[in-house]
Amino acid sequence: MADRxxxxxxxxxxxxxxxxxxxPFVLMLSLSLKPPAEIFAPEFRLLPVQWAAVEDYTAAFTKVPLARFLLNGFIVTFCIFTAQALxxxxxxxxxxxxRWQGRDxxxxxxxxALLVPPQxxxxxxxxxLWQLDLLNTYAAIILPSTISVFGIFLMRQFFRTVPDDLIAAARMDGLxxxxxxxxxxxxxxxxxxxxFGCLSFIWNWNEFFWPYIxxxxxxxxxxxxxxxFFSDTEAGTSWGPLMAAATVATAPLVLAFLLAQRAFVRGVTMTGIK
Known part of the structure; x- marks a missing residue:
């Protein structure tokens, strides 16, 4: 009984x-479906009385080039992860x-280096990057993240679980x-x-500080x-399109985690990070 x-x-x-x-994600999705009158209504409803999903999501893609931003996000995160893995x-x-001197x-x-904040x-x-004339390019976003100390640590922990006999056999075969x-x-x-790919994708997709600079x-x-761009202190924030854009930008992260969920859990447990 106590166990139950x-x-x-x-x-x-x-x-x-x-x-x-x-x-927060449920609230974000709910607001992305509502017109302004219901967003600022005194009572909260999870589902809108008058649906404004078409207007909000259309504004999210037409007010700013959201599709271009998403493409940039995929380009940057793919290049960064590839460089980090290599x-x-x-x-x-x-x-x-x-075995080499100074390994420890x-x-x-x-x-x-894990303790050093990226700022x-x-x-x-x-x-x-300014001296190399690389500011305001893809390289300016990608290059500072090409080496991940967390990735090195994670992969090192995993490699320690690989039997040495496997490596010795590969060396005997001439590799x-x-x-x-x-x-x-x-x-x-x-x-x-x-x-590591899932973590790298989430981190670099959400990165705001360095791309802003x-x-x-x-x-x-x-x-x-x-x-x-949807936040305007003078004209007022367009909360419906803002939440719609946030929902669209969050969807690839959720999809990536769901697709890599089993490998993610297996990889983390096999590295000994619990």
């Missing part, structure tokens, strides 16, 4: 936590499976270290790479920057 009560209590707490997490895999392999010190530096190197990065990384470790690390052209802006 404890199980019931845990499920109730999980349901309450899920309700708290989902409430750098994190060999670095993590070297930290996990190769290098890993401590990786752990220390700290913003000014030096901005000056460097070099780089060949081992791309032909042996990469397929083995697919779950961890999927977990690095680009000024509307044609290069990512979804978070584009959504800011």
């Amino acid at each position: 009560s404890g199980l019931l209590l845990r499920h109730v707490l999980l349901l309450l936590g899920a309700a708290v997490m989902l409430a 750098t994190a895999l060999p670095m993590a392999y070297a930290l996990a499976k190769l 010190t290098a890993f401590l530096l990786v752990l220390a 700290v190197p913003a000014i030096p990065l901005y000056i460097a 070099g270290e780089f060949a081992i990384v791309w032909r042996i470790m990469l397929p083995t690390a697919a779950p961890a790479l999927a977990a 690095a680009v000024q052209s509307e044609q290069l802006m990512t979804p978070p920057l584009g959504i800011a």
Whole structure:
């Protein structure tokens, strides 16, 4: 009886936590379907009396080039993840499976880098990109994120679970270290790479701080920057189109997590991060 009560209590707490997490998204979706009169009505209704979904979502795509912002988001996140995977895999392999002087010190530096907020190197990065004449380009958004210390740490934790006998057998077959990384470790690390890809996609898709500094052209802006166009302190915020744009920008994140859910959970548990 006590076990059932404890199980019931845990499920109730999980349901309450899920309700708290989902409430902002439900409110966002609800407001994206309502006309202004109902958005500012004193009483709250989850579903609108008069539906304005067509008007709000049409305004979201016509008031600003939202489709272009979404395309920019996919380009930036894909390029960043590709660069992060290409750098994190060999670095993590070297930290996990190769024996060399200073390996433990290098890993401590990786752990220390996890403590550095991304805002700290913003000014030096901005000056460097300005000197290279790369500001207001895709490269200005992508280059500062090409190396992920979290990705190195995550993949290193996973590589430590790979048996050394597998690597020894690959070396006996004549494979070099780089060949081992791309032909042996990469397929083995697919779950961890999927977990990291999901996290990288969510983080870089939602990134506002650095793109806001690095680009000024509307044609290069990512979804978070584009959504800011709906906020106007003088004319008033268009809450219906704003919530519609936010819903459209959030949908790829939800879809990505649902598609990679099993691989994400498997990858995180196999790396020992619990």
